[in-house]
Amino acid sequence: ESNISRYNIEFVELGVVGLGEFGRVTRCVNKLDGCVYALKRSLRPVAGSAAERAALTEVYAHAALGKHPHVVRYYSAWAEDDHMIIQNEYCDGGSLQQKIQNGPLRESELLLLLAHIADGLAYIHSLQLVHMDVKPGNIFICSGEGQPAHDSDDGYDDDEPQYHHIYKIGDLGHVTCVSSPSVEEGDCRYLPKEVLQEDLTQLTKADIFAFGLTLFEAGGGGPLPKNGQEWHDIRDGKLPDLHYLSREFNQLLKKMVDPDPSARPSAARLRRHPLLHPAGNK
Numbered sequence: 001e002s003n004i005s006r007y008n009i010e011f012v013e014l015g016v017v018g019l020g021e022f023g024r025v026t027r028c029v030n031k032l033d034g035c036v037y038a039l040k041r042s043l044r045p046v047a048g049s050a051a052e053r054a055a056l057t058e059v060y061a062h063a064a065l066g067k068h069p070h071v072v073r074y075y076s077a078w079a080e081d082d083h084m085i086i087q088n089e090y091c092d093g094g095s096l097q098q099k100i101q102n103g104p105l106r107e108s109e110l111l112l113l114l115a116h117i118a119d120g121l122a123y124i125h126s127l128q129l130v131h132m133d134v135k136p137g138n139i140f141i142c143s144g145e146g147q148p149a150h151d152s153d154d155g156y157d158d159d160e161p162q163y164h165h166i167y168k169i170g171d172l173g174h175v176t177c178v179s180s181p182s183v184e185e186g187d188c189r190y191l192p193k194e195v196l197q198e199d200l201t202q203l204t205k206a207d208i209f210a211f212g213l214t215l216f217e218a219g220g221g222g223p224l225p226k227n228g229q230e231w232h233d234i235r236d237g238k239l240p241d242l243h244y245l246s247r248e249f250n251q252l253l254k255k256m257v258d259p260d261p262s263a264r265p266s267a268a269r270l271r272r273h274p275l276l277h278p279a280g281n282k
């Protein structure tokens with residue numbers, strides 16, 4: 001282990017924000033620009049392995065996706081000491097999975113999540129790419145704290161930080177192109193039946209399915225089954241109602257997880273959904 005690593009030269013570790021078989025994610029400040037980043041450090045995958053392809057796909061996807069307000073931003077990636085390191089935007093509000101652990105989101109919050117992630121997915125799909133691992137653990141929250149939402153002379157006291165958090169899609173390790181012959185399956189709890197059956201003809205709708213179950217779980221419908229009869233019931237369109245949510249929202253969730261991928265709304269359609277434009281309903 002040489003300690004002249006770029007990681008140690010350019011960054012100071014502030015804390016660990018994630019640990020897993022994938023490696024470890026730390027919150028680091030870059031000594032040069034003074035900004036805080038999330039750095040994932042994982043064992044360098046074996047040359048020629050699926051893990052190496054996934055690691056390269058992740059970096060290619062980040063480079064191709066560039067900057068978007070609802071996709072976690074990529075800054076750099078490098079290899080050292082037998083490890084792979086990717087430097088991304090640090091989202092200070094934790095993941096949606098962590099937020100759900102404190103209780104389900106109310107409908108107004110679910111609509112913000114719907115608007116932001118539909119926007120991010122529409123962008124990814126517009127580049128002929130698909131995420132393939134949409135789930136609460138891969139959606140991160142930026143508090144957006146401090147940026148005054150108003151200009152200075154509108155009567156709001158400026159020292160009051162404005163809280164309006166932003167949801168972003170992260171972890172592009174399963175990204176592939178819509179016409180890809182091969183797919184690295186994501187988390188089976190969010191996987192639609194057609195992908196399991198190797199029907200890869202409508203991959204953007206697999207992201208919509210996973211996003212529908214993500215919203216269902218965020219609305220208190222979890223925990224989701226990994227297999228068995230309950231898993232199949234959901235794929236047969238039997239998604240339980242969430243009684244404290246509106247009928248329209250429940251109908252939308254059912255459309256997003258429809259057994260027929262063609263019946264699911266595209267991300268672009270979701271962005272225009274009446275639930276997101278109440279004024280238009282009058």
Ligand SMILES: Cn1cc(CCO)c2c3c(c(-c4ccccc4Cl)cc21)C(=O)NC3=O
Nearest residue numbers: 017018025038040088089090091093094171
């Ligand atoms: C576990 N974990 C916790 C966080 C911080 C949430 O407040 C986190 C982040 C990322 C990632 C991440 C995911 C996949 C690939 C690379 C990274 Cl850095 C993982 C993260 C990432 O890209 N940006 C993050 O904030």
